[in-house]
Amino acid sequence: DQQVKQNSPSLSVQEGRISILNCDYTNSMFDYFLWYKKYPAEGPTFLISISSIKDKNEDGRFTVFLNKSAKHLSLHIVPSQPGDSAVYFCAASARGSNYKLTFGKGTLLTVNP
């Protein structure tokens, strides 16, 4: 039972353009969402998060949008840079779960120069 779904295994964009990575979830108890970035042979690193009381959170080139009614969130990267090429994981946690994270399968982003 995949509670966090990233339906696009890969995405390719041109440098300078916008990258949009999508994530859907099924568990209505999830109230905190995070994006992690992973380079080959390294562990995931935290990128940005959003609480369910918000619908948008921005940090520099990265913005996360949350649509609770659709159980959907997205990560926007503007402008995209070649160094952004990595696997991006969406993760979610539920209130009272000791911040236990449920991860999606990841989306491989390739930013072409």
Place this chain on the structure above:
Amino acid sequence: EAGVAQSPRYKIIEKRQSVAFWCNPISGHATLYWYQQILGQGPKLLIQFQNNGVVDDSQLPKDRFSAERLKGVDSTLKIQPAKLEDSAVYLCASSVGDPETQYFGPGTRLLVL
């Protein structure tokens, strides 16, 4: 600040053998996690420690997997006996409590033949 250390980085064993992984978290981090990441999947939490006590081990296959965190610092994860389906990257992470400070180590890549 030193990151999360894991060893070994790679391990190849035959099925039915035993194997152990070691993790040294970031100094001062009370919470330690072990994740299993199978190829093409997102990380899945196996066990979570708070200091040296287990907070969540609901997804740990306890018939073959065991973990301990001595003195609330280093941790070991053991598999005995290993199965082919245990081939994965085993990630250790630590945090001060909230998911945004969950720092991952580089992982141990296990191949069971």
